[in-house]
Amino acid sequence: MLHELLAPxxxxxxxxxxxxxxxxxxxxxxxADTAAVLYDLDAATIWRVLKTCRLETRVEIFESLELVTQFxxxxxxxxxxxSALVEAMSPDDRATLLNKLDDDTVEDLLPLVAQAxxxxxxxxxxxxxxxxxxxxxxxxxxxxxxxxxxxxxDHLRKQAPDKETIYYxxxxxxxxxxxxxxxxxxxxxxxxTRPVSELxxxxxxxxxxxxxxxxxxxxxxxxxxxxxxxxxxMHRLVGIITHDDIHxxxxxxxxxxxxxxxxVEPLEDDYISAGVRELALKRGRWLTFLAVVAIAxxxxxxxxxxxxxxxxxxxxxxxLVLAAGGNAGSQSATLTIRxxxxxxxxxxxxxxxxxxxxxxxxxxxxxxxxxxGAGSASLFFGLGPIESAVVGxxxxxxxxxxxxxxxxxxxxxxxxxxxxxxxxxxLITAIMDLMAVLLYYGVALWAIERxxxxx
Amino acid sequence: MLHELLAPxxxxxxxxxxxxxxxxxxxxxxxADTAAVLYDLDAATIWRVLKTCRLETRVEIFESLELVTQFxxxxxxxxxxxSALVEAMSPDDRATLLNKLDDDTVEDLLPLVAQAxxxxxxxxxxxxxxxxxxxxxxxxxxxxxxxxxxxxxDHLRKQAPDKETIYYxxxxxxxxxxxxxxxxxxxxxxxxTRPVSELxxxxxxxxxxxxxxxxxxxxxxxxxxxxxxxxxxMHRLVGIITHDDIHxxxxxxxxxxxxxxxxVEPLEDDYISAGVRELALKRGRWLTFLAVVAIAxxxxxxxxxxxxxxxxxxxxxxxLVLAAGGNAGSQSATLTIRxxxxxxxxxxxxxxxxxxxxxxxxxxxxxxxxxxGAGSASLFFGLGPIESAVVGxxxxxxxxxxxxxxxxxxxxxxxxxxxxxxxxxxLITAIMDLMAVLLYYGVALWAIERxxxxx
Numbered sequence: 001m002l003h004e005l006l007a008p009x010x011x012x013x014x015x016x017x018x019x020x021x022x023x024x025x026x027x028x029x030x031x032a033d034t035a036a037v038l039y040d041l042d043a044a045t046i047w048r049v050l051k052t053c054r055l056e057t058r059v060e061i062f063e064s065l066e067l068v069t070q071f072x073x074x075x076x077x078x079x080x081x082x083s084a085l086v087e088a089m090s091p092d093d094r095a096t097l098l099n100k101l102d103d104d105t106v107e108d109l110l111p112l113v114a115q116a117x118x119x120x121x122x123x124x125x126x127x128x129x130x131x132x133x134x135x136x137x138x139x140x141x142x143x144x145x146x147x148x149x150x151x152x153x154d155h156l157r158k159q160a161p162d163k164e165t166i167y168y169x170x171x172x173x174x175x176x177x178x179x180x181x182x183x184x185x186x187x188x189x190x191x192x193t194r195p196v197s198e199l200x201x202x203x204x205x206x207x208x209x210x211x212x213x214x215x216x217x218x219x220x221x222x223x224x225x226x227x228x229x230x231x232x233x234m235h236r237l238v239g240i241i242t243h244d245d246i247h248x249x250x251x252x253x254x255x256x257x258x259x260x261x262x263x264v265e266p267l268e269d270d271y272i273s274a275g276v277r278e279l280a281l282k283r284g285r286w287l288t289f290l291a292v293v294a295i296a297x298x299x300x301x302x303x304x305x306x307x308x309x310x311x312x313x314x315x316x317x318x319x320l321v322l323a324a325g326g327n328a329g330s331q332s333a334t335l336t337i338r339x340x341x342x343x344x345x346x347x348x349x350x351x352x353x354x355x356x357x358x359x360x361x362x363x364x365x366x367x368x369x370x371x372x373g374a375g376s377a378s379l380f381f382g383l384g385p386i387e388s389a390v391v392g393x394x395x396x397x398x399x400x401x402x403x404x405x406x407x408x409x410x411x412x413x414x415x416x417x418x419x420x421x422x423x424x425x426x427l428i429t430a431i432m433d434l435m436a437v438l439l440y441y442g443v444a445l446w447a448i449e450r451x452x453x454x455x
Numbered sequence: 456m457l458h459e460l461l462a463p464x465x466x467x468x469x470x471x472x473x474x475x476x477x478x479x480x481x482x483x484x485x486x487a488d489t490a491a492v493l494y495d496l497d498a499a500t501i502w503r504v505l506k507t508c509r510l511e512t513r514v515e516i517f518e519s520l521e522l523v524t525q526f527x528x529x530x531x532x533x534x535x536x537x538s539a540l541v542e543a544m545s546p547d548d549r550a551t552l553l554n555k556l557d558d559d560t561v562e563d564l565l566p567l568v569a570q571a572x573x574x575x576x577x578x579x580x581x582x583x584x585x586x587x588x589x590x591x592x593x594x595x596x597x598x599x600x601x602x603x604x605x606x607x608x609d610h611l612r613k614q615a616p617d618k619e620t621i622y623y624x625x626x627x628x629x630x631x632x633x634x635x636x637x638x639x640x641x642x643x644x645x646x647x648t649r650p651v652s653e654l655x656x657x658x659x660x661x662x663x664x665x666x667x668x669x670x671x672x673x674x675x676x677x678x679x680x681x682x683x684x685x686x687x688x689m690h691r692l693v694g695i696i697t698h699d700d701i702h703x704x705x706x707x708x709x710x711x712x713x714x715x716x717x718x719v720e721p722l723e724d725d726y727i728s729a730g731v732r733e734l735a736l737k738r739g740r741w742l743t744f745l746a747v748v749a750i751a752x753x754x755x756x757x758x759x760x761x762x763x764x765x766x767x768x769x770x771x772x773x774x775l776v777l778a779a780g781g782n783a784g785s786q787s788a789t790l791t792i793r794x795x796x797x798x799x800x801x802x803x804x805x806x807x808x809x810x811x812x813x814x815x816x817x818x819x820x821x822x823x824x825x826x827x828g829a830g831s832a833s834l835f836f837g838l839g840p841i842e843s844a845v846v847g848x849x850x851x852x853x854x855x856x857x858x859x860x861x862x863x864x865x866x867x868x869x870x871x872x873x874x875x876x877x878x879x880x881x882l883i884t885a886i887m888d889l890m891a892v893l894l895y896y897g898v899a900l901w902a903i904e905r906x907x908x909x910x
Binding site: 030032036153156157160161166167184185188189203205220221222223224226243244246247248250251254255257258259261262263264267270271272276279280283284286287288290291292293294295297298299301302315316317318319320322323324326327328330331333334335336337338339342350354357360361364365368369372373376380381395399425426429430433437 | 485487491608611612615616621622639640643644658660675676677678679681698699701702703705706709710712713714716717718719722725726727731734735738739741742743745746747748749750752753754756757770771772773774775777778779781782783785786788789790791792793794797805809812815816819820823824827828831835836850854880881884885888892
């Protein structure tokens with residue numbers, strides 16, 4: 001890999017203190033590649049490298065660094081160095097970084113930032129986390145509708161160097177209300193004298209500045225846009241969100257889903273850079289809750305204590321009964337949660353159809369596992385037909401309950417407007433454990449009291 | 456939502472048999488919106504609507520339909536209707552659909568498709584599933600390097616209507632080897648007389664046609680590209696993969712991860728459209744394997760049968776001991792698996808650093824849960840200090856084992872070149888169950904034999 005080849009070279013150049021060679025190194029590679037090579041270095045050394053290059057390149061490399069590294073760098077820079085960097089950053093990457101800094105650091109910094117950028121920063125910091133406003137960039141290309149195609153292209157040529165993308169050009173009126181959109185492709189193909197007002201698409205798909213980033217990702221994915229415009233409550237254009245941001249959102253949302261499914265509250269950043277305190281709290285709260293359910297399961301099991309000596313064998317199949325219900329349940333729950341999170345807003349989830357299918361699948365799976373359970377009870381433990389049947393029937397029943405509950409509980413949460421991923425696999429498993437113990441001992445007791453005397 | 460408003464209108468128009476109105480309906484909306492409105496209709500009715508509109512619009516709407524709906528439609532169309540549709544589809548969407556059809560249907564269809572498209576289809580069908588070749592489009596914009604910027608723009612104007620994107624233009628030599636890339640933005644900004652060879656970027660980031668789609672998504676995400684070129688083993692340009700395909704890949708890969716983590720073999724399509732047979736098999740194989748482990752756990756527990764009457768209380772804390780280890784383990788496993796799947800290729804995973812942290816977090820979580828366990832043993836079950844300590848110590852130990860195993864096993868799988876997501880949460884839970892029972896009964900037996908007599 002590139003960075004493994006280049007890292008030793010870079011170290012040598014650093015040892016020699018050759019600033020010209022460092023600058024050349026920064027300018028030669030794609031900023032994302034330079035950032036990858038710098039990955040293993042400490043903040044002070046990374047800054048020594050970045051300082052040698054032009055501000056423009058420095059900012060691009062800085063933006064390509066991971067957020068934790070950016071964060072480390074912030075604390076090694078002087079206020080002047082930092083403000084120059086922050087001023088030159090693209091608005092969306094800047095907002096992401098500043099949102100992570102404490103308020104005092106930001107307030108300390110702002111007076112050194114140019115007036116226009118400062119206003120932009122203050123506005124962006126007001127939008128709630130994970131809203132469209134917090135991830136958009138304000139560097140979009142816009143024109144008014146009284147231009148011709150050729151004039152529009154001239155305008156774009158002047159705007160281009162500062163804009164995140166010029167492939168979608170937005171048409172706004174004097175109040176900056178969003179009137180239309182035209183792609184650069186259409187502008188290039190159009191007769192130069194044609195007015196933009198004739199060429200533009202007027203029904204612009206846009207998102208509100210307060211909309212959740214996950215919904216934004218859905219919209220962009222649905223239309224395959226390169227960028228989507230963000231408007232305020234007056235339908236004024238305030239920013240755009242580009243395809244690369246969508247990439248980050250999808251990754252982030254899939255991580256959050258996976259974490260919730262595993263009973264971890266969503267982490268601030270990634271797992272690798274999370275602190276002990278954060279991990280302990282975000283895992284601990286769920287583990288504690290689940291432990292309480294497990295203790296309750298034990299208390300429930302004690303209710304059967306009187307009959308228990310008559311079915312001491314039952315404990316050996318407790319792992320199977322608990323695992324079968326829990327596993328079948330978390331399979332269904334995970335499949336359902338991911339399906340719900342892909343579901344387009346406002347489209348009905350075919351819950352009833354899926355319920356029928358889960359019941360059927362549950363019977364098949366439960367039947368197979370029940371046979372395996374009953375078979376091993378008789379083969380490996382030498383249990384009689386009635387005891388073996390108790391194991392088999394219980395497994396059949398818990399697998400069925402598991403598949404149905406794994407489907408219905410996330411759907412129920414979703415209907416209530418709660419994130420269905422909260423109905424995590426461990427929670428389903430805990431509920432299933434409770435039910436499984438009740439059912440297992442109940443069936444065992446009934447069989448022993450009613451059936452054994454008949455046999 | 457749009458489609459809820461429009462669906463009743465559409466139904467009425469269908470009842471009236473007004474083809475002109477149907478055509479107007481198709482042409483008025485964005486194809487993705489039309490597809491959403493058609494979602495609930497049966498294949499024959501969808502085709503009645505699509506038949507009324509222009510081929511170009513018909514294809515765009517068809518491509519926006521979900522794959523299962525496309526599949527249903529294929530089986531309601533005549534060979535002639537289908538071949539016209541397939542011929543006009545964009546190469547990547549077409550390859551996705553044809554890959555789903557059985558070979559006979561495809562062979563039946565191909566003679567009706569125009570020669571050029573037919574060759575393209577045959578080539579694309581050769582690439583392995585989930586490879587760059589199977590998802591790329593062959594409709595890219597390319598020029599030779601002997602043009603000026605103005606000439607290049609003229610070329611693009613001619614190519615534009617057929618190309619997936621013209622925002623990245625690839626420069627190829629006579630053998631179609633990839634020499635460079637230039638963005639439309641750069642072309643527009645350049646002095647018209649400047650030669651493309653001076654303007655283009657020569658170090659083009661590209662992917663091989665056989666590369667896995669997940670690695671392609673990583674590359675695109677790293678550089679924030681709108682598209683990435685795909686080359687063959689001779690470095691000849693054979694296609695491009697665009698940002699919207701990356702969106703689909705990310706969703707698909709996140710789903711596969713989630714399914715593996717929940718012990719479901721990755722489904723062909725989505726959960727909603729999966730068949731009973733597929734679900735039963737892809738869930739059943741894992742459930743069976745896990746059931747066997749659970750039965751083995753029971754057999755292991757029987758080894759302690761002789762001492763068991765002396766610690767009959769132990770069974771009431773079995774749910775807690777099993778749940779604590781399993782939950783802590785699946786938390787760590789899920790966090791590790793998702794981190795590994797984000798890891799850039801060739802960058803070392805900081806396993807050792809994470810191991811230290813997991814041990815520490817495991818001690819904190821295990822300590823807390825152990826105290827809760829020991830406390831409830833003494834409070835709710837009236838167990839003595841030694842018995843309560845057995846519960847507490849066991850919980851502490853299994854949580855620690857869980858966190859460490861949940862981290863190390865996926866890393867180990869990854870090092871061996873196996874998908875770490877195969878080290879699923881239920882599998883970790885099953886392993887933890889085995890260890891937990893061994894440890895729990897072992898500690899209990901030891902405590903009762905060695906400590907109780909001393910007390």
